[in-house]
Amino acid sequence: MTENTTPAKRTLDDVGPDDRLSPFELKDLLIRAASSDAHRLMLNAGRGNPNFLATVPRRAFLRIGEFAVEESERSYSYLDSGFGGQPRLDGLVDRFDTFVSRYPDDPGVRFLRSALSFADDQLGLDEHAFLAELVEASLGSNYPTPPRILEHCEQIVERYLRQEMGDASLSFSLFATEGGTAAMTYLFQSLFANELLHPGDKIAIGTPIFSPYLEIPVLPGYDLGVVDIRLDQDADWQYPDAELDKLLDPAVKVFCLVNPSNPPSTKLSDERLHAIAELIRTKRPDLVVITDDVYGTFADDFTSLFAVAPANTILVYSFSKFFGATGWRLGVIGVHEENVVDAAIRALPADVTDRLAKRYSSLTDDVAGLRFIDRLVADSRAVALNHTAGLSLPQQLQMTLFAVHGLVDRRGHYKEAAKSLIRQREQTLYANVGAPYRFEPEDVDYYTLVDLQRLAAELHGAGFANWFAAGAHGRDYLFRLARETGVVLLPGKGFEVVDASARVSLANLAEWEYVAIGRFTRKVLDEYYAQYSAENGTPKE
Template sequence: MESLDIEQLKGMSNFEVAALFLENSEKNTMHNTPINVGRGNPNWINTRARLAFNKIAEFGIGESAKTIDEADGDMAGYVEKEGIAQRLHDYLDANDKTDKFILDFLAYTENNMHLNQDDLVHEFVDGAIGNHYPVPSRSLVNVEKILNKYLEVSLYNGEKLADHTNVFPTEGGTAAMVYLFNELKISHILEAGDTIAINTPIFTPYLQIPELSEFKLKELDVSSVEDNNWQMLDAKFEELKDPSVKAFFVVNPTNPTSRAFSQHALDKIKEVVAANPEIIIITDDVYGTFVNNFQTIYSVAPKNTLLVYSYSKLYGATGHRLGLIAAHEDNVFDEIIAKRTAENAAIKEEFEKRYSLVVANPLDMKFIDRTVADSREIGLYHTAGLSTPQQVLMALFSLTNLIHEGEKDPYIEASKKVVDVRYNTFWKSMGIEGDHSAEKAEYYTVFNIYELAEKKYGKNFRDYFENNFSYLEFEGELAGKYGVVAMDGAGMGTEEGYLRVSLANQPAENYTITGKRIAELLAEYYDKFQQK
């Protein structure tokens, strides 16, 4: 095992620390098969949408050959829209599982969403083939309607916002984050020196990006605490009511602690926006579908909130990079831009010059459309937007859920069961009862190694362990000796000593092994304590 400088590790991103630990785990001294429970990449995929995508692309290639067929079939042409829905129906076999799904979602989109079927099928077929730029740049027309409906059914808990929400599909949730931080700066919604509140613990980049020199934002830590079931205390919501707090960033359910905001917390958010009406909220809800009856902050404060969502975790699509930004058509972001423009002639001139390159009325350009344009540095706005195959696949993932509207989606229920089994397996191997509170997502679990030491061996051992050994030493030895890689929680804003275990990326039996290896290493430290 390579020796590691603990102080140097504390200054690094926890993801980079985990990468170093992974290298050491692969040559662990006990010659164990390495187990990486540090990363959140799921080890399952949704097959139905992928097979449907392939079938639609195959159908589209056949359609394209009807207009041009050259080079012994290697060159085909374009797709004719008129009558294409009926031709797809004729092409499909209702006795085939994939074909039946396509027929089912066509029926749903016609009967429940009232979408023109030739328009929809042509958009899907042309989009799957991918031979045209995305038009409109922000989102394909029917894709946006489907994504909006999916968000409403899956995340809004009964609130009807689909018809009043604009969606910008992005290259995963990570691109959504980058685009939003940049746009908040470009639009003068956030300025250098502004105070932003961050609900910690949180996905590490939300802590790192605001500190970069190009943003220079001041961070206010409004933490959730374990003693309150990883919920924010009321006093923290009071801090958000201060008008000097310009923004509030949250991952909901949280990462690493896997807790959704409670109903009490959502009610407090309503109080915050009433008291601080210009506060902007970004909520990243990638884990929302893993919580029963989940409700997003966007649904209780839509005017002030930008919703970020990714299909990566639920549908096993991290490699596809499928995410989105959603904004209400009546939003505070546009209002702040209008206010800045009216109050500052230099900003008005800046906006007019910048956006007149792409629209006739630059001052009327919405925040979310500015985000699209600025994602391609304005000059490439005409080629902006997520690739059409990615957009179609997002819509197909959404439709696997929407065809079950009003009932439980078997795929989502299966995904929750998978992580629940792993969660219970891990904690049973540790000899501890797991937490099953209503807000628990179970995609990750966290524990404090020092608290575990006390539970296992008493307060005196905990004091010895905490005073003589860094939590990173324990994590490093867990990887280098036993071959288990966990994620450091302190890098996400927890107190020192917390480890995050992903319940998404290993078979259930590996969580038994993980728990036993953690217990065995802790027992070794206890032996040192007894011998001192």
């Protein structure tokens, strides 16, 4: 009999105080600890998935689906076997008007009317062509054409991103992807495929940052050297000049950042954005920047680096957080029409150009003229399957409706409700710690870093804070919280945060649960302070 050699899962008893755990391994241990009580609900406040969502564009998705199926059934109704066919496009708008008249008070129908009106008045889109795209996308019966993104979807999402990223004059192309994670995967893949990155090259990462950004560059096959560009917590999480000066090294090929940051949840100030743009313009015109701006729609007066340094910056945006759509997997890559990546491809040496001509020869005879964004599409399907590339049509339909929702919400009702919800939760959490939160101008507050070291100092003095940090009590706090309350938080260390801290998502729990986190945090710090006082002879407060 063959012995089963499957390694057993680690438990808390296997973990010593000095053991180094990846953030994901630690997360799994915390979830097991939080789930140990079968009579208590486990609450994962370490995840960024929001517990709110936009309902109106989803209602519209269902209504256009209903209309699309009815249109499809007109083709083969004589078969009486559940058959449908491609909708007949002649007279489509008239039949749609008849359809929606059945639902005069339906929010989804009102939204669809607004969408068609907006597309006509603001974008000059042909109503019949736009409606036909929505209907065909709903049915999902064809391959995505064009594979990069549907024509009207691109125009609407581009307009939405111009509005949200801070520059209405930008001109760029989009590639619709399976969320922001797929966007990052495709970007690294194509940068290597086009020999703009090689193993051993340097890549700069703005930290603290979502942990996969730290883990992708060092994967076997990539083997990139990582240069840490660190945000300064004491300057409201902005990049100091000394950190930005690291980008002057010509060996640094790419700079990746998340803005607003994750987990500090602070946007870059206008002054820092323009400092980076000026550095690029005057000293690093060859630098490629990738900015992940998924949280930008929660910020006040947000401006993306994509808007101030467009030729050098590739935009990654996901609809997942703002619209409560992580399960939809909706993201885009935005590339300016005139950009440094295409310029770098044109400047490649002849031997590399020859290799790339062979790689992309099945797509076009003019490989030299093939844009980077189109290479991204092809590389996403191993080039040979380019003809079946592209985000699924129903996903592009929902993306279109989300973008229209952001455009027609002219008074910002949804946006203001989302921002006020997460900021109220933050105030609630810190009020129950006993250290009310002070909102800074660049704060966004989708997450908060519960900085245990700083809270320890604020509540009980610097001596206690130093003792707390030296004893590595931060991890014990996470396990106690999981065991005693069922709440899981992620350690700040997993995001390259220096102080003992925990990331709390302010988007995915109910108000009373933030009360519980705040009270438990104060309870643990007070208990440790009692221990510190006993050991050091310090009078108890």
